[in-house]
Amino acid sequence: MTGPEPLHPDACYLALQAHDARFDGRFFTGVTSTGIYCRPVCRVRTPRRENCRFFGHAAQAEQAGFRPCLRCRPELAPRSLAWSAQDASAILAREAARLIDEPEAWPADGPLLPWLSARLGVSDRHLRRVFQDQLGVSPLQYLQTRRLLTAKQLLADTRLPITDVAQLSGFASLRRFNAAFAAHYALNPSALRREGVEGATDRTTNAAAVRLGLRPPFDHRALIGFFAQRQLTDVESVDVTAATLARTLAIETAGRRHTGWLRVCFEPDRSQVRLEVGEGLLAVLPTVIARVRAALDLDADPQAIAAVLGRAFPGQDGLRVPGSFCGFELAVRAVLGQQVTVAAARTLAQRLVERFGEPLATPVAGLARLFPSPAALADTPASGLGELGIVRQRQAAIQALARAVASGELALNGGADAPTTLVQLRALPGIGEWTAQYVAMRALRWPDAFPAADVALHQALGLRHAPQPARAAAELAQAWRPWRSYAVVRAWARAAPTPSPSNGVGQPGHTHRTDRARHTDSQASL
Numbered sequence: 168m169t170g171p172e173p174l175h176p177d178a179c180y181l182a183l184q185a186h187d188a189r190f191d192g193r194f195f196t197g198v199t200s201t202g203i204y205c206r207p208v209c210r211v212r213t214p215r216r217e218n219c220r221f222f223g224h225a226a227q228a229e230q231a232g233f234r235p236c237l238r239c240r241p242e243l244a245p246r247s248l249a250w251s252a253q254d255a256s257a258i259l260a261r262e263a264a265r266l267i268d269e270p271e272a273w274p275a276d277g278p279l280l281p282w283l284s285a286r287l288g289v290s291d292r293h294l295r296r297v298f299q300d301q302l303g304v305s306p307l308q309y310l311q312t313r314r315l316l317t318a319k320q321l322l323a324d325t326r327l328p329i330t331d332v333a334q335l336s337g338f339a340s341l342r343r344f345n346a347a348f349a350a351h352y353a354l355n356p357s358a359l360r361r362e363g364v365e366g367a368t369d370r371t372t373n374a375a376a377v378r379l380g381l382r383p384p385f386d387h388r389a390l391i392g393f394f395a396q397r398q399l400t401d402v403e404s405v406d407v408t409a410a411t412l413a414r415t416l417a418i419e420t421a422g423r424r425h426t427g428w429l430r431v432c433f434e435p436d437r438s439q440v441r442l443e444v445g446e447g448l449l450a451v452l453p454t455v456i457a458r459v460r461a462a463l464d465l466d467a468d469p470q471a472i473a474a475v476l477g478r479a480f481p482g483q484d485g486l487r488v489p490g491s492f493c494g495f496e497l498a499v500r501a502v503l504g505q506q507v508t509v510a511a512a513r514t515l516a517q518r519l520v521e522r523f524g525e526p527l528a529t530p531v532a533g534l535a536r537l538f539p540s541p542a543a544l545a546d547t548p549a550s551g552l553g554e555l556g557i558v559r560q561r562q563a564a565i566q567a568l569a570r571a572v573a574s575g576e577l578a579l580n581g582g583a584d585a586p587t588t589l590v591q592l593r594a595l596p597g598i599g600e601w602t603a604q605y606v607a608m609r610a611l612r613w614p615d616a617f618p619a620a621d622v623a624l625h626q627a628l629g630l631r632h633a634p635q636p637a638r639a640a641a642e643l644a645q646a647w648r649p650w651r652s653y654a655v656v657r658a659w660a661r662a663a664p665t666p667s668p669s670n671g672v673g674q675p676g677h678t679h680r681t682d683r684a685r686h687t688d689s690q691a692s693l
Contacts, residue, residue: 179221182207188383188438189470192244195222197233204228206380208438209239223247226304226312234352235319237359242316243380243439246466260301263287263294265581267310270337270454271420272582280306286584314338315351317453322359325375327449329356335453373446377456380439381465386485387433389660390463393489397500397513399520404533410435415527415537416458416492418451425451426537428529429492431459440465445529461581461612462490472650479647480657488652494579494610495572496538501605502564502597503557518555523547544569564597571595579606585613608652617644617651624655627662 174194182190190207197204197220204222205211222228225241235241246268263283266272274282283306284294298306318336321327327335333344333356348356387410394412395405403414413430427447431440440463448455460466464487473484491497499519504512523539544565552562571577577591585607592603601620608616617640618624625636633639647654 174221174223176219176221179207180216180219183219184213186210191380191382191438192247192466193223193382193468195225195228195241195244196220197222197228197231202233203236204233204241205236206239206241206244209236211236211238222303224302224304224309224312225316226309227302229312229315229351230304230308235316240320240323242320243378245380245382246460247468256297257301259287259289259294260298263298263306264302264309267306267313268457269580269582270457271578271580279310310337311347311351315347318344318348318356319359320377320456321452322356324377325449325452327375327452331450332356335450374443375449375452376441376443377452378439378441379456379460379465381463382467382469383435383438384469384485385435385438385487387435389485390487390489391433396509399513399517399538401534401536402520402524402538404531413531413534414492415529415534416448416455417525417537417540418448418454418458420451420454424540426525426527428527428531428534429455429459430531431463445531457581458492462492464488464490464612467653472653475650476647476654476657480654480661483657483660486653486656486660488608488612488614488656490581490612491610493538494583494606495541495568497610498568498572498579498592498602498606499539499544499565501602501609502561502568505561505597505602515555515557519552519557522551522555541569541573545573560597564595564602567595567597579610581612583611585611585616608655614652615649617641617655619644621655623662624658627658 179190179194179196182194183196186208188208192206195204195206196209196214198214198218199220200214200218204225220231222231224247225235225244228241229235266283266286267279273279280291280294284291287294289297295305298304298309302309304312314337318332318338321332321335322329325332329344330341333341336344338344338347345356348354388407391405391407391410391412394403395407398405401415403412405412410433411430413428415426415428417424417426419425425448427445427449429445429448430443432443433440440459442456442459444452444455467487469484477484500512500516503515503519507515519539520536523543524536525540525543527535527537529535547566547569549559549562549566552565553559557565568577571591572579577588579588588611589603589607592598592606593600599620601618604616604618605621607613608618619637619641622631622636624640625631625633628640628643630636630639630643644651644654
């Protein structure tokens with residue numbers, strides 16, 4: 168097998184025989200007798216060992232001439248997000264693949280490869296060579312597979328017009344879209360339309376529903392509880408018992424602003440999430456899917472993380488890093504959370520929503536407003552924020568954030584470069600290391616972020632009374648790289664009370680506060 172980590176065919180075959188969801192997305196099986204490639208969880212009869220070939224990526228299977236299975240649907244598999252701290256070539260290839268998988272990171276116009284190589288600081292030729300050596304396919308082949316699988320999901324799960332599917336999947340024209348399907352799958356796109364798709368189009372709400380895969384173990388109740396404890400009235404509605412989360416969302420792309428609602432429901436028995444998306448967001452459905460995958464951390468690899476953190480944090484392999492549906496919203500709420508409890512930060516954010524949030528009509532009970540946009544807060548006088556009880560230092564930070572995001576100078580999504588964005592954040596008034604690291608952990612999806620000044624973290628690690636707890640925490644965490652974000656979440660969970668599933672609100676915030684003489688940019692609990 169090509170790739171940075173050679174697959175072990177016998178181990179892959181055992182996982183295939185067991186239909187083990189822990190390996191979903193980590194490899195694909197090409198069956199030579201049928202010409203089809205499948206996920207390890209596929210429920211068709213297990214093929215004979217001699218008829219199986221194993222691939223680390225769907226693009227490799229397609230390059231070898233295999234077509235995606237119409238039953239297990241490889242486009243639903245969690246993505247492979249391996250991280251390396253040693254092999255520079257592996258880092259380059261993985262970072263390139265991550266950016267290809269992140270539609271919000273793509274350039275607004277122009278070809279992708281020159282932008283990608285410039286973003287990574289290498290030549291086009293070097294990027295193509297390293298990508299081919301590490302992943303077994305070229306960047307363009309990888310991108311083509313990503314586009315085709317995105318289109319396949321939209322065709323199977325929604326009733327969007329085929330011309331819209333082609334555009335949303337990144338194809339320049341319907342002709343190229345049809346040609347790519349014919350060349351790769353020997354099918355007309357309309358042949359992938361499934362009859363009687365559950366929730367494909369809800370006639371009462373004009374919503375579409377898609378399914379997203381995940382890898383177990385997955386502690387969905389802990390994740391839902393985290394969001395429930397921080398939910399904002401009219402913007403979010405979280406039900407811990409039903410394992411559902413709904414919210415409003417605005418997405419700006421190509422000069423247009425799309426607003427609407429989404430709702431997710433965990434289906435742990437099927438190792439997947441059902442995502443329902445309102446009509447207003449259907450025009451940016453692939454971006455919505457990417458944001459939901461990031462917010463729920465569906466692409467995490469528990470095995471790789473546990474190999475580093477298992478000894479220090481046993482029994483917590485199902486925990487995920489809660490992401491964000493909107494990076495700007497997360498950053499503003501992080502600023503509001505400096506030096507106060509979770510409950511106090513939520514109160515301030517709620518006031519912000521009620522004063523500056525745009526009303527939005529939705530068919531979902533409890534959803535009626537959008538979180539304030541960057542443009543709205545950038546134009547707000549400081550006195551308007553002060554009237555809500557936001558102190559002057561936080562006012563300056565929020566306005567600086569809003570102006571930087573509104574102007575396009577600052578991107579707060581999974582496609583942003585973490586080290587560069589950290590520098591940009593720290594340069595803004597009122598934003599220090601703690602806030603920058605917290606934003607990197609949740610909005611940028613950086614797995615190695617570490618808010619060393621967090622007081623709840625100090626307490627969880629037994630460092631609260633150390634002479635320099637932040638430095639002691641940073642030194643202790645060196646052994647947890649490159650998964651320090653996950654170590655933080657595990658430490659918080661170990662120290663916090665377990666959220667009750669009896670209601671949709673969650674436990675109140677912790678009451679530990681920062682030592683203001685020591686930290687000016689930290690929070691006791693998140």
